[in-house]
Amino acid sequence: MPKGAEFIIRSLENAGFEAYIVGGCVRDGILGRDPEDWDITTIAKPDEIKRIFSHTVDTGIEHGTVTVLVPPEEVERGIRSFEVTTYRIDGEYTDHRHPNAVSFTGSLEEDLARRDFTINAMAYHMERGIIDPFHGQEDLEKKIVRAVGKAKDRFAEDALRMMRGIRFSAQLDFSLDEEAYLGIESLKESLENVSKERIAVELWKLLASAHPDKVEMFFSTGLAPYITEDFPKIQESGIPKLLPFAPVEKIVRFGLFLRNVPDLARKILRDLKLDRESIEGGSHFAALFSEEEVESPYALRKRIARYGLKMVRDFYEMRLALLHQDEAELYSPLESDLLESKRRTGEIITTKKQAESIVKERLLWITKVESEKNCVSLSELMLSGKDLISLGVSPGKRMGEILQLAFDRVLQEPKENEKEKLISYLQESGLLDS
Template identity: 40%
Template sequence: MEFRIPEKVHYIINTLNEHGYEAYAVGGCVRDMILGKDPEDWDITTSAKPQEIKKLFRRTVDTGIMHGTVTVLLDKDHYEVTTYRIDGKYEDYRHPKEVSFTSKLEEDLKRRDFAINAMAYNPHSGIVDLFGGMEDLKNAVIRCVGNASERFEEDALRILRAVRFSAQLGFQIEENTKKAIREKAGLLRNISAERIRMELTKLLVSDNPDRLRLLYELGISKVIMPEFDRMMETPQKNIHHIYTVGEHTIKTVSAVAGKISESRLAPRERTILRWTMLLHDIEKPGTITVGEDGQHHFHGHQEKGAETAKRIMKNLKFDNDTLEAVVHLIRWHDYRFSLTPKGIRKATSKVGKEYMPLLFEVMYADICGKNPDIIDDMLKELEEAKKLYTEIISKNECVSLKELNISGKDLIKAGFKPGKEMGVILNQLLEAVIEDPSLNNKETLLNMAKNMGGK
């Protein structure tokens, strides 16, 4: 079986071979190549020691030389080249205390996580598959190399990676691997928040985010996000819902942002929307009440949910921009639009023009996760709101202070004193313009301000 590998990868492998060393492309790039995908990164493994690698290439960086990794720079591209190694004892359920180099490819491959990631390739030898990776790819299965419990004890992040690969590839997790996950899920307490966030995000933005359910079924979310377990176990007995909060959440995550191949949204927006849907009803379990008619209500879950989402995302070390966007969208996700131009201008002023397109995506997904018998009218209303919003944007109607055709400087020139009162006047002018967009010209606004300020 022969594959086309990038010229520069070929050059590195050939250079090492010509000097008497073994060298292979290894891991995820081999898996993706077999699946007919374009690998994002190319990792190379070799029998050459780090200092020997450095001698053969003009530009290198010691990225992880203690663990055998040297980065080879070719023009603007960089490739990690790692010596075959055997990992020593793992002390923190994540990293080996020490590594030793070996001349045997098999020793290097057997320390890897899953059989589909434990294959090597070069043009001379073809695919080296010692642990049944090809068979697992054919059967669409995620299975640990060797003893699953041992693999998870070495590096507990592999527990989350199993679910993430299941979501990214659309594969099932093999039964022994599942059993070991259930037994070892508690070890995730040893893994850094940043690593957990990265794996969860990759799972969420994949084309199979419904694999979130595995987090609950395998006891993972109990450790890394117990709030998700509460959602999975909270019923919603009312006319709008037929699913538990958790099942509704999974359906909404799947309904937002479309397939990756559609490229409808930028990666950042996709991340924001998927995390918003995961957390949008996070506080329904904490706000549930039962009405006289036996119906469940969740008053205030939006505001309380926004605060809980903020705490969860802070704990997961999210960047501020993503955190603020998700929290803002959760706060407004249940807003009821008044379906008039004025009503949509008011909504846009409150929510913010930069968030409205994302809020429409959130609302669409939220509706899709509700009782199928009642969603048609809700979707029609949402379409009407979007249509009105598009008209407002096309007419360039004012919905914020920065779009008002008068500023604080203009008021100061007209004799107003800087301070709190001036801010109140500007906000009153904005309210008037939202009511009637034709008022948004400087002269009219200045006269209105003078009347307001008693000038």
């Protein structure tokens, strides 16, 4: 427990109020994981919390939550803010997402009873130890995600909990309790009540986990059509087994996840209301897997000009990692051709070596582009629009075409990226007056 959390609990107790850390931080502490957040629950009401601490923020005052900022001398591990929430009982959930109202209670157990899963329904005190009325520790030992009480009741209250259960299964590498699984199957349609932004957060947390392959449960439980209308088509094309080995970056993991549906990638990511960078990058990364292999350094530089150096490097590094995995996970037309050749000749080792050699060669080409500082974007071209204006070219479509031709010249011959050489080339090509 960080120093700041203990400071808050001691301060509340000194004022006569019971308090504990609660939820995910207790679960992660038992598992030996570093918690992302440290939440505190207390019998004190929000106005009482605010009277005790000098620096607070009303982050969720209507639900009993106040963020407390501890003094600088109590900050440890860079953690200064803690959410402190009054013991509460949730009212009716009519929108399958939020309670219509909450009421405060004097019972810690009643507060824990409203939580989603047993592994998240534990509290801890420095002296009283772990409070675990729903056997969360036992479920941690069994490596199972089980709902508090009846799974259908928990999911009917908040439909996002269905995705959260699968996400916890992926993050912790736990099994999903059978009752929870059946509960998702029976209430899957209620996910329609959840915003796409919240759905996208849960999907990303799962894909970013050590076991993103558990995304398959979105399909097997029937949740997929309620994530986006095109989501089921991902399973039809196959879920990449390589996901766990990919860098934990949105563009890479979303792109790899959607690599079998490149034509739908942009729409799926847009329907999830992701940020522009993730939509553009993820759809581009997915598209790379459907393109034919580049056969020359010039073609590679054109690909870098279109997609960016980092993305192209990530793509080839993924393909290299791919070749070290199951042969059934061959992505590109090049590798498919090699696989067919292997089937005809039986040359398994030769085929894999050939494919690996090609990918390594492309990575060497990329390294050369970097080391030689090749021009791979218009902004790096040593000829500008101002230069063309000085040579009598008016701004407009023709100027853009001339710059593109000059850029293509440099992509073919990187050493030609000098103003004088490019002007001479354009003059010899009849595009500029001598």
